[in-house]
Amino acid sequence: MEDTTPLISCDQYSNSIEQVTVNFDQVTPFVSVDEMIEQSLEANFGCAQFVQAVLVSLLMVFDAQQAFLAVYTDAEPTWHCTDNVACNSSSNICSLSKTSWAWDGTAYNTIISYWSLECASSIITGLPSSCFFAGCLLGGFVLSIHGDSSLGRKKLLFLSCFGMSIAALATIFSTNIWVYSSLRFVTGVFRASIITTVLVLLMEMVGKKWRAHIGIISFCCFNIGTLSLPAMAYLNRNSSWKNLYVLISTPAILYCIVAYFFVSESPRWLFMHGHEIEAIAALKRLTSVNNQERLNLCLANNMPSNREFVSPYKSDLCSLFKDFFKRKWPLKRLLGIMTLAFGIGLVYYGMLLGVGNLGFDIYLSLTFNALLEIPAYFLTFFLIEKCDRTSSMLAFSIVSGTCSIISGVIGDGRKLLQIGFELASFFSICVAFNVVLIYATELFPTCVRNSAASMVRQAITFGAVLSPIVISAGRQNDDQLVCYGVFGLVILFCGLFTICLPETRGVPLCDTLDEQCMQG
Template identity: 25%
Template sequence: MADFGEILEAIGDFGVFQKLLLFALCFPNLILPFQLASLVFNHADTNHHCNTDWILQVGPNLTREEQLNLTLPRLEDGSFDPCQMFVPVDWSLAAIREYGLNETSTCIHGWVHNDTIYEATIVTDFDLVCENVNVFRGGQTVFFAGVLVGAILFGPFAESFGRKRATQIPMVLMLIFTVVSGLSPNIYIYLVSQFITGVALGGFRINSIILATEWIGVAQRSYAACLSQVLAALGQVMFLAVVYFIRNWRIDQFIMAGPLAFVVIYIWFLPESARWLLDRGRATDAKKLIQKAAAINKHPVPQALLEEVLKEKIVEKGGVKILFASRVLRKYFFTLTFAWGAINLAYYSLSLNVGKFGPDIFLNQLIFGLSEIPVHFLCMWSLEAVGRKPSLMVALILGGSLCLLTLAVPLSDAIVSGVLATCGRFLMNAAGSICNVYFQELFPTSVRQTATGLGSTASRAASMLSPVVNMLEMYHYSIPTVLISSLAIASGIMAFLLPETRHTELPNSTEEAEGKRKPKMTRVASSEDIKGTKL
């Protein structure tokens, strides 16, 4: 029986149709990093202290330094206490100078933010300092929790309602709540909007890659995951330029909304996955899309082959039950999920320590963004030249080993340890792309999105643990490094249990995914093959 891969060979498995689709689905990845990077820049803390302008009523000619010296207590290191002030008194300036103020309290009249870097952040606008600092710290957690929920919700959603809807709805939500974030009158509306934005980001990421992958042939299948990561790295650099010149978080939110609106307009014209339509028994709709793709690629589709592929078949049902009922699929799922979780734990643990590599946050972010671009081009080459399995094993084991080597470097040598940790971080980033490709190639169409969504959920949960892991350094500086390195190396060894999927057709059924009916090795159709095809 013919399969969908043969149709792609005939109509062109990486023609104009696929390239346009790939670009349309990867373009938003230039914008998505704006949401993530805003957690670093728009949430930036400031050098703040209590508002003590009350003393200017009795001493209007006081200099700034004199005002602070008279009204603020000092910490042990000699700096002003950012969260305490001397209680205001009804004395003359002379009496205050002579006797001084002793009784302290929390900031009665709010705070003054001495920010020399940013014009406005959520910290300055909502006074997220001192007793409110926990609300500020929770903002990042709320966003990542939303990403996790998005992966949970839109995985099964895509299996039931299609890949197309599962990419369109998140983009609409992201546009709406990016604007709502910028208009937020208080921190609570901001947190709600950030949560929904996170849900949208998590849903779009996993579904857009699979929609592109299911239309692309075996030779270029890894492009969807890796190209999206390349554009994400470029997006980090673009957002850095925006924040560098416009240091007001509300304006930055509206700037983000502009390209999102463009995406929302064109995304409604994207095609559904023909594989998914066939899996759902919607052969007529799948036929129309195949013919449309063939027309755009200017390759004729053999009618006999098309009818063979479109023959009615049994639709696999059961959703997540299929995934866990199969011993083989269960093994693949837990092996990949463990690897993806270890990758995210290591990547974000290292990323959150960006400040250790130098005092200039803009320069650090620029280096991180630019240096990730060649990593994913290397990843694309490795996946096709070497294969999925060895690429994943090498990235995880070598990346974990490089991180572990930082413990052998003296603490005083920050440059060497920083280079080792950064190289380890880049390899973890590449390993994440490989896991994304592997998830699509190991599981059948009926549960491909569900498996990816659940795996992404587990990886997001691991990323949320990264701040906790970094806190373990209070017991010994080596504990976080040993933990993330050991998990990465262990997951790299476990990847030996996975099969190689390079240049194999995507499995359409559980039987194919289990290897009981080996997926067909597919080659890219040559021009002679196309010319010789008869209708």
């Protein structure tokens, strides 16, 4: 027999209810938890929600800095001849005597000069970056599942950022390239789930009206991290690479400790796992005063049924994933969005990490690309509610792929034109990158949202792992078509998988697989 006793008694709210002047006859009772959350958060995007969004999104600053830190710490520094008889600018540094040349600036500016790796193979010098992205792949599988189960969104997010920062700070104690690569691997493991958990937590803090817009806040913070890195690296250009790790990791550790006490857990996750009291408290912190009064009345007089609060999967996550993979529609969605994400990841990270191939300054190159992301965020903000997810993803994939191929075909003969098409391709892929992360959180229900979104993030990371190989192939063959031609063909092919995915614009978030299936 079903227990009809409310989880929250009327006595608990009697004091606040007496002060409310709302006519209860005019208040529509909540019939489900989903309706209660949507109606409580949908009315307005208040100050409390904005503060929570900023506190959570600032973690993306540290995520971006760690993602591109190797551009400066692992770079091969420039050198000059000290003996003009035995040495010239076209000489192979490995065939020269140590006394005939010297590094420009300090000898401990990057790991290459610090450990004398100038003649090491590309496999050795590229090992730290490969280990970092390999750690991201592993961490996505190991940690993401805990965001849907035991840890929840908030704890996983802060554990990931704190662990990433501690591992990055420990990197300064590396004694050789092998220890350094191992610590970069650990850093990648913790870093893997940050961006998806940030997006999932933000999406579940607001109603569907604000869902797409709030994701832009996190993207702007990511861009702040990308923009701040070249400035910090430039100021540190005459100092040890270890100083850069300290400058980036220490603020992240301090922020994680302080911000943890001010960020709320996702109300949806709390309800799904039976933490009703905490969920209602979190919901009240996110709603306006008027909505809190209405929420008190409805909870005291007509609490949704107990069974609405508890996920049937909360105690058996293995059964959940068995059910997930037995059904065709979620598996089809996951494979389709992961294929699309792989193409976006390959092109996005490939163009950021390989733009130096076009002959730009190493500091200005990343700065210019990061600046280009700002208008991409504004475009995403204005189009996200006006355009369908599927049509916009397909359109930007086609534009990015076409411009990338044209840039490769033009080659070095017309440098300005080539750079123009490269920037157009990168701009389009930036918008696609923003939309695909929001899209991924909308395609799956609450019970598997964090895990599914992390799988999509893994596909992006896998594309990032392969992008240095494509860049290296283009550099060795001195042919831009090898690099940008591959980028263009991959994103054109992967973009076609958008056709297989459903539209989610304006559709409420579901909590279970059955609800999502009924929604279509």
